[in-house]
Amino acid sequence: MEYHILGRSPQRSNMIGKSLSHYKIISKLGSGGMGDVYLAQDINLDREVALKILPAEMAADPKRLQRFEREARAVAALNHPNIVTLHSVEEADGLRFLTMERVVGEDLEKKIVPGGMAFKSFMDLARPLTEALCAAHEKGITHRDLKPANIMITEDGRVKVLDFGLAKLQETPGELEATDVQTQGLTQEGTIMGTVPYMSPEQLQGRAVDHRSDIFSLGVIFYQLLTGKRPFVGEASVDIISAILRDTPRPVTEINVSLPNHLGRIVRRCLNKDTNDRYQTARDLLNDLKDLKEEVSKSEEQAINSVGVLPFANMSPDPEQEYFCEGIAEELINGLGRLKNLRVASRTSAFKFKGSDHDIREIGKYLNVDKVVEGSVRKAGNRVRITVQLINVQDGYRLWSERYDRKLEDIFAIQDEIAERIIQALEVTLSPKERRSIQNVATRDVEAYDFYLRGRKYFYEFDRRNWEMARQMFERAIKLDPSYALAYAAIADCWSFLFMYSGSSERERQLAGDASRKALELDPDLAEAHASRGMVLSLGEDHGEAAEHFEKAIHLNPKLYEAYYFYARASVAEGNSLKAARLFEQAIDARPDDYQAPLLLPQVYSRLQREEDAARSQREGIEKALRHIEMNPNDVRALYLCGGALAQSGEVERGLELVDRAVTIAPEEPGLLYNAACAYSILGRTDEALEHLERAVRAGYSHKAWLENDSDFDPIREHPRFEAILESII
Missing domain, CATH: 3.30.200.20 (Phosphorylase Kinase; domain 1)
Structure with missing residues (x-):
């Protein structure tokens, strides 16, 4: 055409x-x-x-x-x-x-396909489109009628935007185009004007229009290219207008699951109804697209392999060997997760299927992976038998299986062999650095490794008693192997968690510092050690040096969730909301099923006045937390974070029921009491909020910087009792 x-x-x-x-x-x-x-x-x-x-x-x-x-x-x-x-x-x-x-060419409408286009094809169109907006906006010209019919793709594949600025030129003096089109769209039932589905809320409401209206229209076009459908639909123009003004479209990454999560956030920001929550310039949008392009490696643009490692079944006579079986699977997850060309489902997601009899296709669909690793472990005396198999999700076909009957001292060699065989079966090509990372064993002492695995089991339970038990296990590991850097980093994390959530003294922070320094002394290139060190330094408000260690951790292992998550928390404490938002978003990318980051992110978005993003993140966090609670009904952190979010979103009774359940399980847990206070503060129940906050401080809560920057307490921040609580924390 x-x-x-x-x-x-x-x-x-x-x-x-x-x-x-x-x-x-x-x-x-x-x-x-x-x-x-x-x-x-x-x-x-x-x-x-x-x-x-x-x-x-x-x-x-x-x-x-x-x-x-x-x-x-x-x-x-x-x-x-x-x-x-x-x-x-x-x-x-x-x-x-x-x-x-x-x-000469065809309009963009012809490029829209059912289900949406691939990332690379999208970027080939999105970048030149956004560059065209940049050029016009920087000359003070707004399009005002951006839609697929006004975008041509030439015979040699170049993007050409038509009628730039001409929509504005059609207006009579003092006339608002938006009002005209809105009126026309409402006059004939069932008639959808070509422009209406792409118009911004301010256009439809007859308000003043600037370049940010084009960014909304571009967001609609992006959404349509990526999903094959428009974000706002209806049988008549009035229905479409209503949807644009009120509805939040389903995320593009839920419809087209092959897309990177960050692209979903870019489109969502374009579609914010409040102009102040959108990209403020097309140049900002273009920069984000360029950054995303750099982040997505060539292998990720293609369909890379994906795998989930399920917790290995315990076939030992001793049920206490669960920790060992889970540890074998966790080590596989951590090792395979370092590979650039392989996407590995997180431990949190995969371990939800422990002991379940779900069909492998259901598991694969839930984890969004092509292959699943499952196995069993029988440990008796100094012998171990490990059976493992790699299964294709689509047809249940066993791609590879093996049984290892060895002495316990061979456990590290067995793990190396299993990882190597999985990589071979998946036909993943490794760089020399990746091969070294797979073969790099943190310890060769089997007994030390055994205590480390016990410690990890306790650590994930997320309460003071279990962190103390975890620390003891890690300390027994380093007594057996004083060069065990990963165990030292884990000890540092235990002390830091005790300091943050359980009101431990300054001594605990110092001990965390000692352990993190020792971990780095033993292994300067251990990402986990740099993340631990960054967390300790941020607790002492040494944010500059903390940032250096967090950045180093991310450089060493770009998939390390803890590095992004703790860096984000440190940025909140520092008062840098923009940086915190970006890091929490990256934490979600690293571990998409985790509920913590999306439930902490809304208060950061609120400080940035990005209320639509805050509401969306809260909804996503609640969904993830409820799924987690279903599998882990006594997880107090999930209970109180989810409960507070539910209460804030309007489900007050349901939310407070979860918070009260958590308090019943752990009535003296400072972190829990603190978050219960958050929930009551958000709801405007001042006395209950202050009572729980005072109880938290009496129980030992001492993280003053977080309290000072926590927007949940804005409703009671001026209350004399709140000021007294702040002053009581040294």
Whole structure:
């Protein structure tokens, strides 16, 4: 299809074959609100142009025409490869007309496919589209009618945006285009005007429009390209308008699961209803797209392998050996998770299926993986038998299986062999650095390793008693192997958690510091050690040095969830909400099923006045937390974080029921009492909030910097009792 314009206007079929000035009319291309469009030959320059004859009512209005010509000159000054060039505004034989670059190709509508396009194909269109907006906006020109019909893809694949600025030129003085289109869209039931589905809320409401309206329209186009459907739909224009003004569309990454999560956030930000919550400039949007392009490696743009490692079944006579079986699976998850070309489901997700009899296809669908590893362990005396198999999710076919009957001292060799065979079966190519990381064993002492696995089992239970038990297990590990850097980092984490959540003294923070320093002394390239060190330093408010260690951890292991999560928490304590938001988002990317980051992120978004993002993150966090609670009904952290979020979202009784359940399970847990206070503060129940906060401090809560920056306490921040609580924390 050639140059294509949608709309209605009086026909001028008698123009074919005639001449206007030095333009010979060849054929009619289409009609639009600005008039009829013709293909014409420029006799003087010997080139084809698109010639648009303006409506008679515009040409007859001197003020409107003067304004039109002034603004058309500004549009004509645009010189960008992705914007159709406006050559001239001319008059001949009593007709006013525009001449424009002639574009041969098809409009963007033809590129929209069911289910949405792949990431790479999308980026090939999104970047030039956004660059065109940048060029125009930076010249002070807003499109105001951006839609697929106004975007052409040339025969050689170049993007060309049509009619830049012309929508504004159609207005009569003092007239708002949005009001006109909104009225037209409402007059005929069942008639959907071409522009309405792509209009911003402020256009539909007849409010002032600026370049951020284009960003909303571009977000609608992005959504349609990525999913194959528009974000706001309805049977009639009035239904579509209502959806644009009120509804939050389903995330693009839920519809097209092959897309990176960060792209979903980019589209969502474009579609924010409040202009202040959108990208403030097209340049900001373009920068995010460029950053995303760099983050997504070539292998990730293609369909890389994905695998879930289920907890290995305990076939030992001793049920206490559960920790060992889980540890074998966890080590596989951690080792395989370091590989750039392999996506591995998180421990939290995979371990939900412990002891379940779910069909392998159900498990694969839930984990969003192509392959699943499952196995069993029988440990007796100094012997161990491990059976493991790799299964294709689609058809249940066993791709590889093996049984290892060895001495316990061979456990590290067995783990290496299992990882190597899985990698071979998946046909994953390793770099030399990745191969070294797979073969790098933290300890060769089997008994020390055994105590480390016991410690990890306790650590994940998330309460003071279990952190104390975990620390004791890790300390027994380092007594057996004083060079066990990973165990030292784990000890540091235990002390830090006790300091943060259980009100331990300054001594605990110092001990965390000692352990983290020792871990780095033993292994300067251990990502976990840098993350632990960063957390300890942030607790002492040494944010500069903490940031260096967090950045180093991320550099060493870009998939390490803890590095992003603790860095985000440190940024909250520092008062840097913009940085905290970005890091919490990256934590979610690293562990998509985790409930903590999406439940902490809303207060950061609120500080940035991104209320739509806050509400969306809260909904997602609640869904994830409820799934987690279903599998782990006594997890007090999940209970109180989810309960507070539910109460804040309007489900007060249900939310407080979860909070009270958590308090019943652990009535003296400082972190729990603190978060219960958050829930009551949000609900405006001042006395209960202050009572729980005072109980938290009496129980030992001492993280003053977090309390000072926690927006949950904004409703009671000026209360004398709150000020007294702050002063009581040294």
